[in-house]
């Protein structure tokens with residue numbers, strides 16, 4: 001992995017993986033792309049950046065060829081909450097974008113990474129210690145695109161030999177780019193509101209457990225999987241990874257340890273609640289640990305401490 005092209009590079013994961021790759025490989029060795037080009041964004045201004053709609057297969061191929069990429073990280077996608085509002089768009093963008101990125105990778109012999117999600121599971125999946133290999137019958141359009149994507153990535157590996165790798169990410173919590181419309185976004189918003197108003201109105205019911213991970217662990221996991229010895233990978237698409245499972249009550253309690261005056265009430269959003277109810281409470285990550293050494297560093301309290309500190313510094317600028 002020496003020259004990496006990233007799609008959807010201005011999103012919550014994109015800004016962080018591009019920064020990591022620029023510092024590890026060198027600024028000129030990372031091609032960041034996105035459908036938008038906001039002025040003053042460090043990802044746009046401080047390195048190689050091109051506008052790319054992932055539905056434009058020809059331009060994607062041209063950019064990867066000109067850049068002499070050896071790795072593709074495909075992040076452009078509509079997330080779970082947005083996908084439920086725009087299901088036809090979500091199918092089109094998520095599946096066509098993925099197919100285009102896989103085709104470019106096949107033609108140019110690129111290593112390939114794309115995230116799947118805990119949304120690839122459904123209500124009939126075992127809810128606790130959800131195994132790596134299990135029943136996947138999601139009922140959301142996001143989940144349908146994710147499980148289809150996992151299968152398509154497996155197909156490109158077995159049929160064409162493309163070195164596809166993927167992680168089933170849980171809700172990711174970070175302070176740089178805002179999340180893009182997922183069901184776990186509340187676990188980011190709560191920190192902003194704690195600092196701005198010392199109060200948060202939670203859109204999910206108490207007792208709604210979901211897997212989560214702090215962004216530095218997610219970025220480490222992508223880097224580790226991309227560097228993992230291929231002969232050790234029994235699975236490829238996609239590894240369960242998670243660092244913690246909590247519900248709104250537990251994250252409220254964690255914030256109160258640092259900000260005792262923080263308060264929370266509830267106004268349940270039925271769309272989000274239904275999606276969250278269909279996902280596992282807690283997934284099993286043993287395969288990721290055994291096959292490539294996944295070890296997350298942050299638990300809930302360590303994340304809360306770091307998140308509040310970093311966010312406070314960001315908001316005071």
Ligand code: NAD
Pocket residue numbers: 007008009010011012013014033034035036052053054055074075076077078079093097115116117118168169170171172173178179180181182184
């Ligand atoms: P995001 O919504 O924050 O960012 C997506 C980016 O894609 C945006 O910058 C957007 O401008 C861009 N984009 C949208 N349509 C595009 C198009 N047609 N062409 C090019 N770019 C386009 O998403 P994210 O949170 O960074 O997620 C990246 C990937 O990780 C997605 O596949 C998502 O499903 C997966 N994932 C994310 C999380 C999470 O908590 N963030 C959890 C599980 C899986």
